[in-house]
Amino acid sequence: MLESRRKFIKNLLSITAYAFTASSGLIYSSWAQAQWLKERFKATTYDELLKQYFPDIEFISSQKIKFSRLPRTAENGAIVPIKITSTIKNIEKISILVEKNPHPLIAEFFLSPVMEPSVSARIKMAESSDVIVIIEAEGKFYRQSKYVKVTIGGCGG
Amino acid sequence: MSSIKIRTKRLNNQTQIRTLITHPMENGRNRDKQNQLIPAHHIQELWVEHNQTKIINCNMAGSISKNPYFDFLLNGGNSGDEITISWNDNLGNTDTNTSIIK
Numbered sequence: 001m002l003e004s005r006r007k008f009i010k011n012l013l014s015i016t017a018y019a020f021t022a023s024s025g026l027i028y029s030s031w032a033q034a035q036w037l038k039e040r041f042k043a044t045t046y047d048e049l050l051k052q053y054f055p056d057i058e059f060i061s062s063q064k065i066k067f068s069r070l071p072r073t074a075e076n077g078a079i080v081p082i083k084i085t086s087t088i089k090n091i092e093k094i095s096i097l098v099e100k101n102p103h104p105l106i107a108e109f110f111l112s113p114v115m116e117p118s119v120s121a122r123i124k125m126a127e128s129s130d131v132i133v134i135i136e137a138e139g140k141f142y143r144q145s146k147y148v149k150v151t152i153g154g155c156g157g
Numbered sequence: 158m159s160s161i162k163i164r165t166k167r168l169n170n171q172t173q174i175r176t177l178i179t180h181p182m183e184n185g186r187n188r189d190k191q192n193q194l195i196p197a198h199h200i201q202e203l204w205v206e207h208n209q210t211k212i213i214n215c216n217m218a219g220s221i222s223k224n225p226y227f228d229f230l231l232n233g234g235n236s237g238d239e240i241t242i243s244w245n246d247n248l249g250n251t252d253t254n255t256s257i258i259k
Contacts, residue, residue, distance in 0.1 A: 038201060041218035079222045098220065102186065107217040115212055116171065116230035122222035124184070155186060155220070 046097065046104045046132075054134070057141045064088045065133050065144035074125060077154030083120040084133050086142075091117050093136040099145075100129035102155055126155035161242050163256035165234070172234030172258055174205065176242050177226050184219025198248055200225065206241040207231060218247075234258050 043049040050057075069083040084094060094117070096106040101124070109119050117135075125131070125148060132145040160179040165172055178200070185197030197219055205213035213229055234240075236258055243253035 038216065038218070041216070083228075101220055103184070103218060103220055105218070106220045107215060110214040111229075112210075112212045114207070114232050116232055118228075118230040120226070120228040122226050124220045124222055154222075155184060 041103060041105050043105060044102060046099045049097070049104050054141065059134070059141050059143040062086075062088065062135070062142040062144055065135060065142060067131070067133070067144070067146045069120065070131060070146055070148060073149040073151065075151045077125040077127070077150040077152055079122050079154070080125050080131075080148065080150075081120070081122050082131065084118070086117040086135055088117065088135055088137050088142055091135055091137045094119060095134040095136075096121065096123065097132040097134065098123065098125050098129050099132060101126050124154040125150045126153045159254040160252045161244070161254035163240060163242055163254060165240055165256055165258045167234065167236070167258060170233065172231040172238075172240075173228060174231060174240055174242075175226075175228040177224065178203075178242075178244065179224055180244075180246065182219055182221055182223045182225060186219075198246065200244045200246045203227070203242070203244040205229065206239075206243075207234065208239050209241070 040049065040053045043052065064087045066085045067082065068085065069081040071080070074080045082096065084096070091111060094109040094111070097104045098106055106123050107121060111117065128149045130145040130147050132143060135142045162177045164175045180200055181198050182200065183195050183198040185194065187195045189195050199219040199221070200217055203215040203217065204211055212231065215227070238258045239255050240258060241253060241255040243251065245251040
């Protein structure tokens with residue numbers, strides 16, 4: 001799937017309107033993610049991300065989301081381990097965000113019902129910040145965060 | 158040689174799936190020795206199949222660490238089952254690998 005940059009920018013204007021209407025729908029539960037949905041990874045602030053992709057959502061702060069492997073202080077912001085587990089039932093999507101990163105959306109995981117709600121990854125953190133997990137299950141949105149101090153930032157720039 | 162290493166481990170009725178992928182995961186913000194911006198080059202989508210049925214789909218960008226590591230836990234999985242992991246990146250590259258659960 002070759003994607004030329006020039007072609008992408010050319011198409012961007014025409015698909016932007018469509019993207020805004022479609023992204024508020026049930027895209028989260030669809031396996032097929034169109035290329036332009038990756039726009040949310042380009043959002044540059046946490047507030048912008050919430051406004052555009054989680055508009056009018058009431059997040060439920062949940063103790064049922066657990067962080068492990070995530071250190072209190074990360075010596076190297078380029079490799080911060082994180083493991084997320086949850087006892088929430090019928091999870092559709094797990095999103096990891098880092099509030100103060102230049103691009104706060106880090107990753108999204110769609111797990112089929114045969115999967116245990118457990119994902120591990122290694123993420124980049126630009127600076128000390130909240131690491132936020134948003135879990136979507138049965139139309140509800142659960143959120144939990146943990147503050148991580150970063151000694152050496154890992155996002156370049 | 159695949160960029161994708163897969164390790165599976167059966168424990169009780171679950172299968173732990175671990176993967177380590179060789180990929181630069183450049184976020185487009187780093188500079189090289191000539192102070193030129195290194196273009197973004199990162200995995201966009203990663204998916205896992207169990208006996209050809211998709212069980213996990215991930216979207217990501219340059220904020221996942223270089224040479225990404227992920228692990229997941231499948232409820233089920235038997236000896237002889239296939240676990241296939243595939244990815245595509247923002248430059249149109251793609252790779253896939255399959256491992257048999259022992």
